[in-house]
Amino acid sequence: MTQxxxxxxxxxxxEMAEPTLYVREQGGVTRGDETATLIAGAELTFDTSFGAxxxxxxxxxxxxxxxxARVIATGNGRAEVVSVHRNREQVVAVASLGTQPxxxxxxxxxxxxxxxxYVRIVATGPCEVHRVEWRTDSPARHDVRxxxxxxxxxxxxxxxxxxxxxxTLVRSLPDLQxxxxxxxxxxxxxxxxxxPPREDLTVVPNRNLGGAGGFARGLMWLRDEGxxxxxxxxxxxxxxxxxxxxRTVALFAYARDPKLCVHGAMLSEERQWMQFEAGxxxxxxxxxxxRALGQEDDLRDRSLVLRDxxxxxxxxxxxxxxxxxxxITRDNPLPVxxxxxxxxxxxxxxxxxxVTLNGIAVWHADFHLKNNPSSLFYEMRNFATIDTxxxxxxxxxxxxxxxxxxxxxxxxxxxxxxxxxxxxxxxxYLAGPQALAEVDHTALHDELRQVSEEKPASLAPEHEVIExxxxxxxxxxxxxxxxxxxxxxxxxxxxxxRSRTLRTAPIDSRAVGLALRHxxxxxxHDRLPEGFVCSRDGTRFRALWRDVFGVLFELARxxxxxKREYRAAYSALVSDEAWQRRxxxxxAAPKR
Numbered sequence: 387m388t389q390x391x392x393x394x395x396x397x398x399x400x401e402m403a404e405p406t407l408y409v410r411e412q413g414g415v416t417r418g419d420e421t422a423t424l425i426a427g428a429e430l431t432f433d434t435s436f437g438a439x440x441x442x443x444x445x446x447x448x449x450x451x452x453x454x455a456r457v458i459a460t461g462n463g464r465a466e467v468v469s470v471h472r473n474r475e476q477v478v479a480v481a482s483l484g485t486q487p488x489x490x491x492x493x494x495x496x497x498x499x500x501x502x503x504y505v506r507i508v509a510t511g512p513c514e515v516h517r518v519e520w521r522t523d524s525p526a527r528h529d530v531r532x533x534x535x536x537x538x539x540x541x542x543x544x545x546x547x548x549x550x551x552x553x554t555l556v557r558s559l560p561d562l563q564x565x566x567x568x569x570x571x572x573x574x575x576x577x578x579x580x581x582p583p584r585e586d587l588t589v590v591p592n593r594n595l596g597g598a599g600g601f602a603r604g605l606m607w608l609r610d611e612g613x614x615x616x617x618x619x620x621x622x623x624x625x626x627x628x629x630x631x632x633r634t635v636a637l638f639a640y641a642r643d644p645k646l647c648v649h650g651a652m653l654s655e656e657r658q659w660m661q662f663e664a665g666x667x668x669x670x671x672x673x674x675x676x677r678a679l680g681q682e683d684d685l686r687d688r689s690l691v692l693r694d695x696x697x698x699x700x701x702x703x704x705x706x707x708x709x710x711x712x713x714i715t716r717d718n719p720l721p722v723x724x725x726x727x728x729x730x731x732x733x734x735x736x737x738x739x740x741v742t743l744n745g746i747a748v749w750h751a752d753f754h755l756k757n758n759p760s761s762l763f764y765e766m767r768n769f770a771t772i773d774t775x776x777x778x779x780x781x782x783x784x785x786x787x788x789x790x791x792x793x794x795x796x797x798x799x800x801x802x803x804x805x806x807x808x809x810x811x812x813x814x815y816l817a818g819p820q821a822l823a824e825v826d827h828t829a830l831h832d833e834l835r836q837v838s839e840e841k842p843a844s845l846a847p848e849h850e851v852i853e854x855x856x857x858x859x860x861x862x863x864x865x866x867x868x869x870x871x872x873x874x875x876x877x878x879x880x881x882x883x884r885s886r887t888l889r890t891a892p893i894d895s896r897a898v899g900l901a902l903r904h905x906x907x908x909x910x911h912d913r914l915p916e917g918f919v920c921s922r923d924g925t926r927f928r929a930l931w932r933d934v935f936g937v938l939f940e941l942a943r944x945x946x947x948x949k950r951e952y953r954a955a956y957s958a959l960v961s962d963e964a965w966q967r968r969x970x971x972x973x974a975a976p977k978r
Contacts, residue, residue, distance in 0.1 A: 389454065390526060391561040392444070392636045393745065394629055395437040395505065395518040397422055404658040406686045408436045413509075421516055424463065424509035432518055433468070433504040433692060435685040436627065436745040439520045441469075441500035442694040447741060448640035454521045455490045455505055459483055461513025467492060470502040470692045478503075483513055501694030526639040532566050532631070532709065533614035537600025538622035539573040545622040549579055549587070555628045556586060565635055567614070569607060571600040594828050595968055596723030597621075597705065602965045605718055618709040619728075624748040625655065626707075633746050634709050645714055647740040649700070650707025651680065651747045656913060658749060659686045664742045668701035668733060670777050671784055673791050675769065676729070691744070700740040702732020707748050710736045717960045721968065723827045725761060726768030733776045752911070757894065758841040759807040760834035766811025771822070774952045782945030786938050793934045795896035797927055798875040800907055800920035803839035809933050816940055818948060819955035823964065840909075842893060842916045849908055850915050855890045858899075866899020876902040877924060893917055 398408040400419040411417075413428030422430055432438060444450050457465040460483060467479040467490050478500075479490035492503070505518045534552065538545045549568055556566045567586045570577065573594040581587050592603045601619050608614045616638050620626070634648045651664035664680035679698055683690060705728040715735040719727045732740070766789065773780045789812055796805040814821070857863070873879060879902070890908045891897035893916070897907050901922070910917030958964055 389521040389523050390636070390639070391519060391521055391559075391632060392450065392453070392640075393439055393520040393633050395432045395439070395520070396420060396629055397515065397517060402658075404686065406434060407659060408432075408434055410434060410688075421514060424461070424507070424513050424515065426462070426509055426511050428509045430507045430509075430515055431504060432506075433470075433688060435691050436629070436747075437504060437518070438691055438744060439503040440694070440744055441495055441498075441503050443697065443741070443743060444640075445495040445500075446697070447642060447646065448637065449524060449527050449642060450522050450640050451494045451496055451524045452522055453492045453495060453503075454523075455479070455492065455503070456487055456519040456521055457481070457483070457490065457505060457507065458487045458516040458519065459507060459513060460485055461509070462511030463507060463509040463513045465490060466506045466508070468504050468506055469498075469500050470504070471499050471694070472501070473689075473692075483507075502692045504692075522640075524640065528615070528639055528641065528644065530565060530616060530635050530638040531614050532616045532618055532635055532638065533608050534566070534568045534618045534620055535571065535601060535604030535608065536568065536620050536622055537571045537573060537597050537604065538577055539594055539600075540576070541622040542577055544624065545570065545577065546579060548622075548624070548626050551626065551628050552631065553581070553587060555631065559632070562631065562635060566631060569604050571604045571607075573600050593969060594831070595721075596727075596827060596831065598719040598722050598724070598727035599827065599965075599968060601705065601727070602718040602721075603969060605712075606962055606965065608712060614712050616709055617712050618707070619705040620708075620748075621706040621750070624652075624706050624750050627745065627747050627749075630707065630746040630748075633743055637741075637743065638709070638711075643739060645711055645739040647703070647708065647710040647714070647736040648746060649703035649709075649740050649742050651742060652704065652706050653685070653747055653749045655749045655751045659684055661685055662750065663704065665698060665700040665703050665740065667699075668729060670773050670780060673788055697741050700732070700737045702729045702737040703740050704728050706750055707746070708732075708736065708740075710739075714739070718962065718965050719960065720768075720771065721822065721827070721959055721964070722768040722771065723764065723831055725764035726772055729769070730772045730775070733772065752914075759803040759837045759839065760831075762804050763807040763811040763814070763834055766808045767814040768811075770812065770815040771952060774949050775956055780949075782942050785945070786941055789941075790934065790938060793930075794871075795898055797930055797934075798870050798898045799891075799896035799901050800922055801840055801896060801909075802920075802923060802926045802930060803837055805930050805934070807834070807837070809930070809937055812937050812941065816937070816944060816948065819952045819959060823955070823959055827968075840918055840920065842911065843918060845908075845910065845915045845917055849888075849910075849917070849919065852888060852890060852908060854910065854912065855900075863899045866902050870898050870902050873902060875927065876904075876922075877927070879903070888919070890917075 397420045398405045410431045414425035415428050416423045463483045466477045469476050469478045481488040556562045570589045571592050575591045652662045654660040661680050661683040663678035667677040669675050720730045885904045893909045893911045906921045
């Protein structure tokens with residue numbers, strides 16, 4: 387009977403810094419590159435984030451019934467499948483190893499209460515282990531043809547190895563051959579993969595219209611081509627666990643919901659075991675509306691790994707790894723260059739259909755090192771636009787409260803450039819949808835990037851040696867925060883009583899209470915020698931406060947009209963015709 391591949395539980399590559407994401411070892415185990423050799427008495431277990439099979443999730447989300455664990459191992463020993471249900475572990479299948487792979491049949495998921503399953507290999511003599519394959523003979527519900535759509539701009543060091551690994555996997559694995567292709571939208575027009583012409587790789591040149599422009603070009607290209615049933619939006623600056631593709635294709639093939647979307651978790655590139663986000667909520671009334679799920683989870687934690695966690699409701703999923711049916715909408719992304727294009731698309735189309743699965747993941751550099759004042763321009767303009775378009779009950783005071791509170795934090799923390807760019811962002815929103823439709827995003831982004839302040843950079847030697855300040859107790863920091871308003875950020879404190887000692891604060895913070903008593907603050911990363919110094923400037927402080935209240939008055943006066951105009955203009959903003967005008971006639975002839 388034909389079997390279909392659902393998941394592979396792999397051994398880690400030799401250079402992997404966190405092998406316990408893949409496998410746990412006990413006794414005499416020698417690991418090679420995606421292989422392991424065991425001596426008598428040794429054990430190898432796949433009770434890991436990337437190794438366990440989430441049977442409960444497959445049962446709830448898909449039509450998969452029968453499951454077989456195929457153990458690709460040879461030698462002396464036995465393979466066991468262990469079921470975990472409500473913290474109780476039970477061996478549910480056993481087979482002796484020999485000279486060929488062994489299959490352990492687990493019956494129907496519908497007739498069991500399996501939550502998580504994992505394989506344990508116990509050596510009674512020398513044996514060699516390669517991987518475990520989780521398979522089914524259940525017929526697929528959907529014919530799946532998945533195309534990656536990667537937008538890149540001068541990230542060859544990341545994107546070329548990623549694409550090479552994907553192509554190697556797809557071309558070598560029969561279960562993916564003819565099912566997965568790669569489309570790269572090259573916003574810099576300079577990437578070269580040195581690949582002979584083949585239909586599984588296409589490179590499309592594009593103007594630098596940011597992530598939104600790249601993904602819009604990719605989506606339009608794939609619709610016109612007509613091959614793909616599903617699209618995977620993926621960033622160019624990530625390290626991909628390529629096994630994610632195996633699980634994503636299988637989920638789509640067996641999905642009960644034909645609109646099922648799949649999101650890959652983002653893990654920290656610096657601390658590879660730490661999860662940054664596995665989906666997100668969006669609280670539009672909140673000061674900080676983006677609320678990551680699973681943030682800072684330690685994926686080495688066995689108790690976390692083996693918990694049959696129910697699916698969480700998403701608002702949106704980020705485009706470092708978001709896969710969806712190509713027919714879920716005819717809308718293209720909003721023309722917002724960066725920051726928020728994925729939020730809008732998720733809130734409107736994909737979010738409520740989105741799930742995660744263990745082992746579908748990418749690694750990404752710390753976001754704090756990418757943030758700078760120009761990011762706040764996009765966040766202010768784009769999230770204001772999103773809230774206006776999506777939420778019927780959103781009013782001007784919701785946006786005004788967020789803008790005023792963030793302005794307060796930036797200005798009282800000496801982050802004047804951040805405040806300036808937030809003001810520019812809100813003014814861009816107030817200019818209306820026609821201005822958004824007509825803006826030259828490439829020129830605007832080039833201008834915004836020129837900001838030289840408050841950008842993480844390598845610390846000067848005299849700053850690198852400064853020890854990170856021990857945070858004051860939270861009640862003390864709260865007192866400083868509360869006193870900042872009546873003391874006008876410390877300006878009513880005599881200069882002689884303000885300290886000139888350089889104190890440090892986290893790079894992603896607004897050190898309002900600390901700034902009350904000091905003249906300078908070193909905002910720095912807690913693990914890397916990166917950061918910047920901000921200093922008190924009374925003249926700039928007063929001028930920016932005047933701008934803040936001027937913009938607030940304009941928002942209160944014009945919000946009702948703007949909401950009507952943005953909503954009326956939405957269809958035109960995201961249409962193929964509008965995006966084609968933005969592409970400005972750039973040749974769409976593919977190159978290999």
